[in-house]
Amino acid sequence: MTRGIRAGALASAAAVVAALLVLACPAASSAAVPKPVPMEPLGMAVWQGMQIMAMRSTPVTFGVFTGTTMQVVKATKKDSFHLMVRLTDVHTKAPIPYSSVWATIRKGNKVVFDERQWPMLSAFMGVHYGNNVALPGPGTYTLTLLIGPPQVARHPEYMHVWLKPHRVTFAFQWKPTK
Numbered sequence: 001m002t003r004g005i006r007a008g009a010l011a012s013a014a015a016v017v018a019a020l021l022v023l024a025c026p027a028a029s030s031a032a033v034p035k036p037v038p039m040e041p042l043g044m045a046v047w048q049g050m051q052i053m054a055m056r057s058t059p060v061t062f063g064v065f066t067g068t069t070m071q072v073v074k075a076t077k078k079d080s081f082h083l084m085v086r087l088t089d090v091h092t093k094a095p096i097p098y099s100s101v102w103a104t105i106r107k108g109n110k111v112v113f114d115e116r117q118w119p120m121l122s123a124f125m126g127v128h129y130g131n132n133v134a135l136p137g138p139g140t141y142t143l144t145l146l147i148g149p150p151q152v153a154r155h156p157e158y159m160h161v162w163l164k165p166h167r168v169t170f171a172f173q174w175k176p177t178k
């Protein structure tokens with residue numbers, strides 16, 4: 001276990017160096033990189049060393065690439081926010097890809113949103129699972145996230161964790177901005 005953590009610390013240090021390199025690279029600061037979007041946390045939980053962080057930002061237009069075509073999903077006036085779920089290793093802070101995230105939002109007992117979160121790339125956000133969400137109005141909601149086990153080959157340190165689907169629920173407030 002100690003070995004895994006030490007290796008994790010090394011990976012983390014390497015990630016910091018890589019991030020600094022990206023920041024120092026002039027190409028990375030071109031107009032193609034979007035401006036940071038203000039984000040608000042909706043909830044956070046830890047599952048077997050995986051941090052599950054739900055956040056929202058203003059709705060965004062995104063593209064879903066199928067391998068041959070780019071399907072553009074436009075942000076509409078009906079959208080309340082862009083829901084982002086970030087899965088990271090609590091020890092190394094490395095993002096965890098190859099998982100699946102399903103989001104269900106309820107107002108009381110009524111389901112108002114029930115959709116897959118797309119595995120998503122963002123220059124500002126990094127690897128996350130996201131989708132735009134339209135809520136019926138202001139109020140208190142509950143967000144349930146169903147996190148699927150990453151279906152991928154794993155190095156030994158990840159062979160005994162995240163083997164069954166895991167559900168977390170957060171309560172949050174929504175008040176539309178005018």
Ligand SMILES: [Cu+2]
Nearest residue numbers: 084120130131
């Ligand atoms: Cu996103």
